[in-house]
Amino acid sequence: MTSGDTATLTGERADLLAGLRKARHFLRFTVRDLTDEQAARRTTVSELCLGGLIKHVTVVERRWTGFILDGPAAMEDDADWEALFRMEEGETLAGLLDAYEETARRTDELLATLPDLDASQPLPDRPWFAPGAHWSARQVLLHLISETAQHSGHADIIREALDGAKTMG
Secondary structure, three states: OOOOOOOOOOOOHHHHHHHHHHHHHHHHHHHHOOHHHHHHHHHHOOOHHHHHHHHHHHHHHHHHHHHHHHHHHHHEEEOOOOHHHHOOOOOOOOHHOOOOOHHHHHHHHHHHHHHHHHHHHHOOOOOOOOOOEEEEHHHHHHHHHHOOOOHHHHHHHHHHHOOOOOOOO
């Protein structure tokens, strides 16, 4: 396998990559054929919009893959967390999707080249993590799959409320 070659992955790595790619596909499919205005629109009582979900998942995936490599310091950021769930002035859906695609490419390459899925890092000191807990690269990748799938479900509800389109069914 050459550096970053995901086509020749087998076993567990291939399974993890397939799960992550499937979740990403459904999230991206949900925003098909939308204008920037539609992608920025809130359609439920939630603060969520479709473009904001794409932006949030991009940032979360980037942070967690940074965590695999650099530990909890990669999770530190003073960004406005709520702004990660909405489209800001000047942001476009196409731009957000491009950033997501680039982040996905880097994650896929990391999965293909990481020497050991058991390598772990201490989790950041947050109330939702057990004190002193560590996560392996495998646990991070499983978390990314579930996070992306969960937000894909959120996106499906928002899209259906927007124009009746559904991701599945």
